[in-house]
Amino acid sequence: MSIRIAAVHRLVAVLFALCLLAPLAWAQSTGSAQLSGTVLDESGSAVAGAEVTVTQTATGSSRTVTTDADGSYTFPNLPVGPYQLQVRKQGFSAYVQTGIVLQVNVNPTINATLKIGAVTEQVQVTSDAAQVETRSNGVGQVIDQQRVVELPLNGRVATELIFLSGLSTAAPAADLNTNKNYPTVTISVAGGLANGMTYVMDGGTHNDPFNNLNLPMPFPDALQEFKAETSALPARYGHHAASAVNIVTKSGTNKFHGDLFEFVRNYKFNARNFFAAQRGSLKRNQFGGALGGPVRQNKLFFFGGYQGKIERSNPGTTISFAPTAAMRGGDFTAFASAACNGGAARTLAAPFVNNKLDPSKINWNTGRATRSHSRQLGRACSSARPTAN
Numbered sequence: 001m002s003i004r005i006a007a008v009h010r011l012v013a014v015l016f017a018l019c020l021l022a023p024l025a026w027a028q029s030t031g032s033a034q035l036s037g038t039v040l041d042e043s044g045s046a047v048a049g050a051e052v053t054v055t056q057t058a059t060g061s062s063r064t065v066t067t068d069a070d071g072s073y074t075f076p077n078l079p080v081g082p083y084q085l086q087v088r089k090q091g092f093s094a095y096v097q098t099g100i101v102l103q104v105n106v107n108p109t110i111n112a113t114l115k116i117g118a119v120t121e122q123v124q125v126t127s128d129a130a131q132v133e134t135r136s137n138g139v140g141q142v143i144d145q146q147r148v149v150e151l152p153l154n155g156r157v158a159t160e161l162i163f164l165s166g167l168s169t170a171a172p173a174a175d176l177n178t179n180k181n182y183p184t185v186t187i188s189v190a191g192g193l194a195n196g197m198t199y200v201m202d203g204g205t206h207n208d209p210f211n212n213l214n215l216p217m218p219f220p221d222a223l224q225e226f227k228a229e230t231s232a233l234p235a236r237y238g239h240h241a242a243s244a245v246n247i248v249t250k251s252g253t254n255k256f257h258g259d260l261f262e263f264v265r266n267y268k269f270n271a272r273n274f275f276a277a278q279r280g281s282l283k284r285n286q287f288g289g290a291l292g293g294p295v296r297q298n299k300l301f302f303f304g305g306y307q308g309k310i311e312r313s314n315p316g317t318t319i320s321f322a323p324t325a326a327m328r329g330g331d332f333t334a335f336a337s338a339a340c341n342g343g344a345a346r347t348l349a350a351p352f353v354n355n356k357l358d359p360s361k362i363n364w365n366t367g368r369a370t371r372s373h374s375r376q377l378g379r380a381c382s383s384a385r386p387t388a389n
Helices: 002-029 145-150 158-165 371-383
Strands: 033-041 051-056 062-066 072-078 081-088 094-102 112-114 122-126 138-143 168-170 187-189 197-201 223-231 243-249 257-266 283-296 300-312
Touching: 033 081, 033 094, 051 072, 062 072, 081 112, 094 112, 138 158, 145 158, 145 223, 158 168, 158 187, 158 223
Parallel strands: 033 112, 094 122, 197 243
Antiparallel strands: 033 072, 051 062, 051 081, 081 094, 138 223, 168 187, 223 243, 257 283, 283 300
16 A cells, blocks of 8 residues: 555656646747847957846746857747846946847847946847847748737637738638538638648647648637748748748736627627628627736746637528429429419420329339439429519
């Protein structure tokens, strides 16, 4: 019994260690931006050994590197969001730049110039970093969180925002998008195939393995931003060469943020389509909320969201015709009467006689006429249809 208890304790310890390491692995796999640059002095010479610290202002997390011999530094795999850059070196005034906003899959270069002075002195620069791509040949556009939330979306399907990135159009669904997979939008970018696109969400593949289309995006209140790219993409997107869509979901910060929402679509608010006999009957309610915040300041955060949908509409009108008992017995008199033909009685062609069919020509075992007489019956009944006015 003691051996079993010890084994259980070891298993619990291993699982606990994996839980502690999972956030680190997650952070490495979902790093969606890179920041790099060069530190120079006032004469333009490289400053080696300078301490460069980048801090995400929303969460307080920071990373520090030291410049190389050529004064360069690089911060790979940074989560998206606002940042502050600080550079320190003995004999120089500290350099601080705020207003840096990193977006998904964007790699800006920020150079810092140090002035001679005491370390306690500080040169502060407040401006947005120029988002100049220096590492990727791809052509793309970031759809930021403001546009994700504020732009109107039919059914709150965030996938349709890809059309804003340019060179995008709806692609024929053909046999790709069926009821065997999640309902989605088939999109072609730069003339590529709809199933030739790579979708990545928080660092993981987001393609449907059934048809290589995208899986549904999160609802807008849980989506931070995404970037659609095409042209000469990096090698990591090589298996889907048409385009790459890199998606980032929201995460918690040092402040509590949340919202509640409900979106209503009701046919009572709509006008009737000019060509329709009556107004549509769609009634849709989409409701939910999102909440994020700190579990421990500057250390641990949470974020969660929920969206529900209730949709009701009348089924489509389907008109079907079934033969009456008299017609099953070969009597089509009522069928060819004036009451059933717009006021003009019809006379059915052969093999009908006086709009009746010989019962012996009907196969009573199946309730249908024989094959040859079925063709004749179809032609005869076609001749009885009223002509258009």
